[in-house]
Amino acid sequence: MRLEDVQAAPDSRGIPLDEVGVEGLRYPVLVADGQGAKRETVATVAMSVSLGPEVKGAHLSRFIEVLHGARDQLSPQNVTSIADDLRQHMGTASAYVQMSFPYFLEREAPVTRARAFIEYTCAVAASSGPQGASMVLSADVPVTSVCPCSKAISDRGAHNQRGHITIDVKPAEHPTDLWFDELIGIAEAAASSPVYALLKRPDERHVTMAGYDNPVFVEDMVRNVAQVLAASERIRLYRVRAVNDESIHNHQAYAAVSWTAPTGRA
16 A cells, blocks of 8 residues: 655645754764763754755655664764765755763773763764765863962962853864764863762872862863864964852852964865
């Protein structure tokens, strides 16, 4: 029995749609990391395509087909191919894919070298259209910071707090070797100290003193990250935001900066 394809029927209203798709979809994916492994995680996915004025609807099942076919291939070399495949599979002018997920790296404690996984919130967005493909990488990195002002005026100690540095970058070329591990490393180096999942007493002593020796404001953290990103020929644009959950105030402190590479550089 032949079933009627209502979504492929013509539409007479003459209105093109910028986006038609699915969102809020949770799906298992394998994400490559810089340690030579693939980590299984669960992504929250949004996928969309443009729709011409003459087409009534999009075949939503095809979004899931494309996603399932790429679920074990998420890497810097092929993430834009997901958007390309979606655009071709749907026969549309443009396509967009966005995935956010917990990203785990196995890290060593600084003294005892005890190993444990730490979680970062990461995301990748890829688009494909007549002008080609592009993507944006995002990493939200937990850090600690020691207040330089508190250290300067206190007889003993200094207040410190947990914070987050969020980096969004658009690579200059596709495919690219730029990936979350590098962004995470840049963010952690910009703070007073990284955050660790597992610390023994010698590690805790080291982290506490290292942070005290490297006090930074949120302004410092943002500028530290920006300085590194702007020097990279592999980055076309970036946005950096740092937020501290202040330990002695009832508010948060934050700073942010955006930058686009000069025309002709990338």
